[in-house]
């Protein structure tokens with residue numbers, strides 16, 4: 001089959017190149033490439049302002065951020081986490097010998113079901129790690145009340161939720177801390193990168209020590225640490241992209257609206273809604289393939305791929321069906337009926353500034369023909 005252009009999910013948003021080149025030239029003149037340089041400091045302060053949070057600690061990537069946050073909070077034993085997420089959420093726990101206890105999600109929100117969370121608590125449980133999947137916040141208040149009642153630490157994987165709010169407050173302010181990813185595929189990127197945000201002074205200080213080998217000052221190590229630092233080049237990309245974040249989000253929203261209108265008339269395809277009363281990054285075009293559609297999700301993915309539309313099965317299979325979890329916890333699936341159900345039916349379509357209006361028309365056309 002002929003097609004004009006390959007379309008990707010997560011093609012990067014890229015801000016002003018001239019400004020980026022200028023920042024990099026100045027960085028070369030200073031000969032300061034990493035180790036909490038000027039650009040990282042400016043980036044952290046602008047992020048903290050944007051999010052309205054006391055501490056923003058930038059990092060080499062989001063996964064390291066999860067690992068640092070989990071360690072800095074002294075989590076151990078078991079931590080409750082969704083299986084319907086990117087594998088890094090589970091790996092960050094297991095990497096530190098903590099057992100991820102996979103918990104089912106709500107059928108509509110695709111985030112942790114607080115009632116099920118409560119049933120999965122044992123004497124070994126030390127924390128709850130929620131994921132604001134597709135940028136739609138977890139049921140934060142109900143999770144916080146479960147955490148408070150059982151004296152558990154609550155934190156969030158906010159990799160999808162940069163630029164989103166809950167109750168008018170930016171994501172980044174909830175739980176003990178929240179972890180963002182600024183990977184190239186996210187709405188806002190620094191090539192690779194991430195950040196931990198918190199309003200807790202002591203926790204922030206601990207994380208800052210840990211991400212720089214535990215150095216408190218020259219020649220003085222006071223803590224077990226690793227290398228989680230963000231470099232100056234990444235911070236430059238972050239500064240440039242932050243200038244254009246509102247434009248990226250506006251394009252996403254316009255694209256979403258075009259998908260919404262186009263999909264309305266296709267029986268059996270359901271577009272995931274966003275709550276317009278909150279701030280939202282509109283990054284994920286999530287479609288549920290219902291029984292009323294003539295093809296299964298996987299058959300539809302094959303059709304899309306054969307026409308150069310590289311739609312993704314985010315997230316399939318659930319973490320509990322991948323190694324090492326499927327070997328360690330072979331029965332986990334019996335607790336995860338909703339996870340298994342939606343993991344078989346969702347797909348994510350291209351969005352972002354690389355996705356043109358004519359590309360979306362082409363995608364909608366393929367979806368219509370494939371279903372007819």
Ligand SMILES: *Cc1c(COP(=O)(O)O)cnc(C)c1O
Nearest residue numbers: 061062063086088159181182183
């Ligand atoms: C992207 C992502 C991560 C990992 O972030 P990296 O910056 O790529 O390490 C973690 N959790 C979720 C839900 C993600 O989508």
